[in-house]
Amino acid sequence: MSGRTGSTSPTLTAGPRHGAGHVGGHLTGPAPAAGVGPPARPTPEDARARFFAPDPARVTADLSVRLGSLLLDSPVMPASGCFGPELEGLLPMDRLGAVVTKTVFSAQRGGNAAHRLSETGMGMINSVGIPSPGVPGFLRDVLPRYHATGRPVVVSVGGLRPEEYAEVAEELGDAEYAALEINVSCPNLEHGGTEIGADPEAVARITREVRHRAGGRPVWVKLAPMVASVTEVARAAHRAGAEALVVANSYPGMVVDPGTGRPVLGNTVGGVSGPAVKPLSLRLAWLVAQAVPVPVIGCGGVSTAQDALDYLRVGAAAVQVGTATFARPQAMAEIVRELDDRCAGAGVAKLPELVRPGGDHEDATTPTRHPGRSADDRPSRGNG
Numbered sequence: 001m002s003g004r005t006g007s008t009s010p011t012l013t014a015g016p017r018h019g020a021g022h023v024g025g026h027l028t029g030p031a032p033a034a035g036v037g038p039p040a041r042p043t044p045e046d047a048r049a050r051f052f053a054p055d056p057a058r059v060t061a062d063l064s065v066r067l068g069s070l071l072l073d074s075p076v077m078p079a080s081g082c083f084g085p086e087l088e089g090l091l092p093m094d095r096l097g098a099v100v101t102k103t104v105f106s107a108q109r110g111g112n113a114a115h116r117l118s119e120t121g122m123g124m125i126n127s128v129g130i131p132s133p134g135v136p137g138f139l140r141d142v143l144p145r146y147h148a149t150g151r152p153v154v155v156s157v158g159g160l161r162p163e164e165y166a167e168v169a170e171e172l173g174d175a176e177y178a179a180l181e182i183n184v185s186c187p188n189l190e191h192g193g194t195e196i197g198a199d200p201e202a203v204a205r206i207t208r209e210v211r212h213r214a215g216g217r218p219v220w221v222k223l224a225p226m227v228a229s230v231t232e233v234a235r236a237a238h239r240a241g242a243e244a245l246v247v248a249n250s251y252p253g254m255v256v257d258p259g260t261g262r263p264v265l266g267n268t269v270g271g272v273s274g275p276a277v278k279p280l281s282l283r284l285a286w287l288v289a290q291a292v293p294v295p296v297i298g299c300g301g302v303s304t305a306q307d308a309l310d311y312l313r314v315g316a317a318a319v320q321v322g323t324a325t326f327a328r329p330q331a332m333a334e335i336v337r338e339l340d341d342r343c344a345g346a347g348v349a350k351l352p353e354l355v356r357p358g359g360d361h362e363d364a365t366t367p368t369r370h371p372g373r374s375a376d377d378r379p380s381r382g383n384g
């Protein structure tokens with residue numbers, strides 16, 4: 001990938017998978033008659049037809065995971081802001097454990113100035129600015145389209161002041177959703193724009209207030225990665241009643257145009273995501289899984305089944321997929337299929353048996369205490 005774009009829609013560029021047990025692959029068109037011009041290019045319809053073709057080797061293992069009070073069919077779901085129901089034609093939705101909405105704010109708001117996205121080495125950077133239709137627009141125009149996917153819907157909730165999160169939950173009222181995911185990677189305008197997710201007290205307060213308005217439905221907290229102590233914030237969220245923790249959001253960064261020397265993003269800085277951040281978020285997921293007795297959902301650089309397994313093996317119960325979907329809209333389905341294939345290859349019927357490295361995991365659907373040195377989230381530890 002190279003270049004940049006001001007668009008935020010996942011681009012539809014990837015080839016389909018072909019047949020059982022095959023991940024990725026490339027498009028092949030009908031064979032041309034000998035000596036008659038170049039090979040015919042496949043149409044997008046060819047690709048879709050093959051990807052959705054009836055497949056006797058559909059998921060056969062039990063990939064279900066329990067996240068607190070929710071039992072999901074699959075451990076794979078999209079990361080907020082990196083998915084839309086419009087992917088329906090390219091991604092078999094029934095492979096997903098849930099669908100997660102883009103973060104919704106109480107009031108309607110626009111996004112940041114273009115450019116909003118740029119590719120980076122092994123990933124991308126974005127500063128979309130979380131445009132939002134506001135809760136009324138979300139309930140009218142967006143939520144029904146998520147329900148049409150047939151998957152449990154997780155609504156990502158944002159705010160620019162701690163009390164705004166509770167307002168969103170209040171305004172959602174008894175609208176149908178499976179869980180709320182609190183996105184604390186938002187600037188706190190009450191405190192000069194410092195990130196809400198860096199303040200354990202603010203995270204606890206928001207979690208309590210949102211829970212209070214969620215009518216008994218689960219509340220997850222999606223942690224910010226660049227904080228003094230991720231475990232302290234995780235414990236604060238857990239004490240305030242979070243049923244699961246998503247680890248983590250994108251990392252602050254910037255890119256400069258080599259020609260002009262000026263920042264590429266309209267907002268100067270943005271969030272770095274994709275394969276580049278996987279080792280960083282994997283460590284955070286490992287730390288958090290040891291620190292709190294609630295399920296962890298790993299997020300950051302998951303692009304393959306192996307990435308997903310890596311998160312599960314350090315103690316996550318499920319994963320979210322973000323950046324990978326922009327290049328390969330079918331990435332999540334491929335990951336699920338390969339997890340299933342690997343279960344079959346290993347002769348196991350359930351995902352936890354695949355996750356267990358050497359039999360030291362009782363049950364991957366509860367956070368595991370991964371062997372290794374004790375968790376310590378002081379950032380200098382383990383450095384060169």
Ligand SMILES: Cc1cc2nc3c(=O)[nH]c(=O)nc-3n(C[C@H](O)[C@H](O)[C@H](O)COP(=O)(O)O)c2cc1C
Nearest residue numbers: 079080081103126183249273274300301321322323
């Ligand atoms: C274009 C884009 C938009 C995003 N929008 C949101 C958002 O609205 N809310 C949120 O919590 N995270 C948002 N994220 C962060 C992702 O959900 C995810 O945490 C992050 O990209 C790391 O996962 P990945 O490496 O798989 O992309 C966004 C990421 C990207 C790339």
